[in-house]
Amino acid sequence: MEKQLVRLFSREEIAAAVKRLAREIDRDSENRSPVVIGILKGSFIFIADLVRNLETPPLAIEFTRLSSYGSATVSSGRAEILAGLPEEAVRDRNVLVVEDIVDTGITTATLLEYLQSYRPSDLKLCTLLDKPSRRRVEVKIDYRGFTVPDRFIVGYGIDFDERYRQLPEIYTIEE
Ligand code: PRP
Secondary structure, eight states: OOOEEEEEEOHHHHHHHHHHHHHHHHHHHTTOOOEEEEEETTTHHHHHHHHHHOSSOOSEEEEEEEOOSOHHHHHHTOOOEEEOOOGGGTTTSEEEEEEEEESSSHHHHHHHHHHHTTOOSEEEEEEEEEOGGGOSSOOOOSEEEEEOOSSOEEBTTBOBTTBSTTOSSEEEEEO
16 A cells, blocks of 8 residues: 655644744753754754754753664664764863653664763753654653654654654644
8 A cells, every 4th residue: 555644743843843842941940051962864954953043052062872773672772872072072071962752762862872971061952853752761751842752753864764753744644
């Protein structure tokens, strides 16, 4: 059967959520500039919009990459860090991790544990989408855009087999 994209969130809904998240982050940061860390590749569009909505300028914008979603990752409950960061980028800093979606939680849990070992003064997680029905490991989400159903999600940076990342809106894939 042909797959169909069904719109879940419009440009306006996404823009409003990004603005709200930026306000929440600004309010909590009390003028202490955060080091913003995006997880490639899915977060590239969200992080670009989010940082342009922050009033508190980031101290730095960094990117990390973790191993792609796969059966080995799921069974071990841990992802592999493919591109880490120097300890100086994190130590004693206010760190904000930005993710497009928290699904099993394995990617973010692995990264948060790694960053925590570098002793930041504060470590927070912002995700645009949260799919709690799929959670395998516990993750504390400080800033959440939307909670989504257990469906394949694409658009606004998120892919299905590398397709659809460029779409400005968010869709589910339905049969
Ligand atoms: C996706 C998504 C998150 C992660 C969430 O990335 O962008 O990073 O999976 O899944 P989890 O909570 O189950 O760990 P993916 O590994 O597909 O790589 P990509 O961002 O490069 O597409």
